[in-house]
Amino acid sequence: MSDLTLSGVTKSFDGTEVISPTDLGIEDGEFVVFVGPSGCGKSTMLRMIAGLEGVSGGTITLGGRDVTQLPPVERDVAMVFQSYALYPHMTVGENIAFGLRISGMSKSERRAKARAAADTLQLTDYLARKPKALSGGQRQRVAIGRAIVKEPGLFLFDEPLSNLDAELRVQMRLEIAALHQRLGATMIYVTHDQVEAMTLADKIVVLRKGVIEQVGTPIDLYTNPANAFVAGFIGSPKMNFIDGMIAEVAPDGLTVSAPALGDRRITVPSAKQLVPGTRVTLGIRPEHVRPATATGIPAKRQFVERLGNVAYAYMTLPDGTQITMEERGLGTDRAATEQMLEFDEGEMFAFAEGGTRL
Incomplete structure (x- = not known):
């Protein structure tokens, strides 16, 4: 089970509260999108879930286990960042398997898992290439493959398509949606693009200034906004x-x-x-x-x-x-x-x- 619960979670920097007390439940297998304008706290909340930022208050529970104080490596999560963060001197296969290598897995097992991830992401023909020989979309798939091989309970995506051009963003949206259907894993995806939120999410969490304004399905938020901010933010062109x-x-x-x-x-x-x-x-x-x-x-x-x-x-x-x-x-x-x-x-x-x- 990879259900996630945030109970009274807060975050402050130098005495300034950037995430107000937050309660949020995410069910096993859901695709949830955090959306809001720049500076609303969506990436900070994602980093707290990942363990890259400590919480100032409250608890985070994943799969029924309190992970609030656990380091990232012990949380059963995998994160895909906005930057691909690939090692340029390594091949695609080596990049995908690098985390497994650090964990001490045998070479044969690493290769098998890397190939399985590459098959899922249609990267099998590129396993021997270096990142410089790949397109932006292919590099992002390698970064996703590095997360897949960990077989985590929770996938975290921090604006993974921001560096791609418009056509590639559409293509990668489809690929991420298809990946979620194939894996059935719990995924949290951060974006400032409400089109991405509407097209990908089972459930959208709209944030503004560190506060959750509304949680619901894309259609719920579009047809039944709780306030003028949500009404104006969800929908293109806006209300x-x-x-x-x-x-x-x-x-x-x-x-x-x-x-x-x-x-x-x-x-x-x-x-x-x-x-x-x-x-x-x-x-x-x-x-x-x-x-x-x-x-x-x-x-x-x-x-x-x-x-x-x-x-x-x-x-x-x-x-x-x-x-x-x-x-x-x-x-x-x-x-x-x-x-x-x-x-x-x-x-x-x-x-x-x-x-x-x-």
Whole structure:
């Protein structure tokens, strides 16, 4: 069993708390992604799990065993770093088997395990090559192979695709996802790229300033964000936000007015009882904005980003609010033109001033 539990885990540097008390459970075999902006604490949390950073408080349990004070070598984990960290004078086979060599495993066993890992990662034909003769994607696979041969209970990936170009990142995402399916191992993957998080994860952990903002499946976070930060961070392009104010309060919802909407008012369901005049923010995703008739909200198209059969039109409302609309089909006009918009009110969110979802 390779389930992981963090109980009240904290981390401070020179008296400054960078990871607030954190409770988190990861089940055996899950692929979990830590995601958030730079400096949010995701790599620090990963390094504490690996044993490369000590905790300032709390406990870490792996497979039912308290590993909080154990060194990395005794934790049954393997880590893949952003840099490949390969030995240039060693062959691919030697790089993959190096950790086994240090542990004292026999030469024949090392070779057998290295070959098995190479077969899994489609590196068999490159076992005799040096790293300089490999592409970036192949080098990253060697680094992953070095982790596989340890047969750990937990794999840790610290932004492993950041050094690859866009095409290779897509390819390696597919390979890592396929590897997880084949091995069925517990994996934790750190990234600042929410696209990687959405495409790879069974479960996403969203962090900001050392605090877990929300934990859930990719679809849960996309359709049911806990606050404005998660709503804006998960999704590409991000959710549209419109500043507004509560105009009326009804038992089943709130009526919101906003300068960007002109005379139009939006009603959103909410169980929170707030007084008229309270400032709020409306949120709506680009796919829920669409062209309207003359009774819609006027907007000016600034730019259209064409991605094959999908396009994103970036628009400005009369008060300067920026709105992105998703369009399907091949007939989108790139020219800047005036256009009327309407919103699917049933898909709108409302957030309080602090970002809490209403």
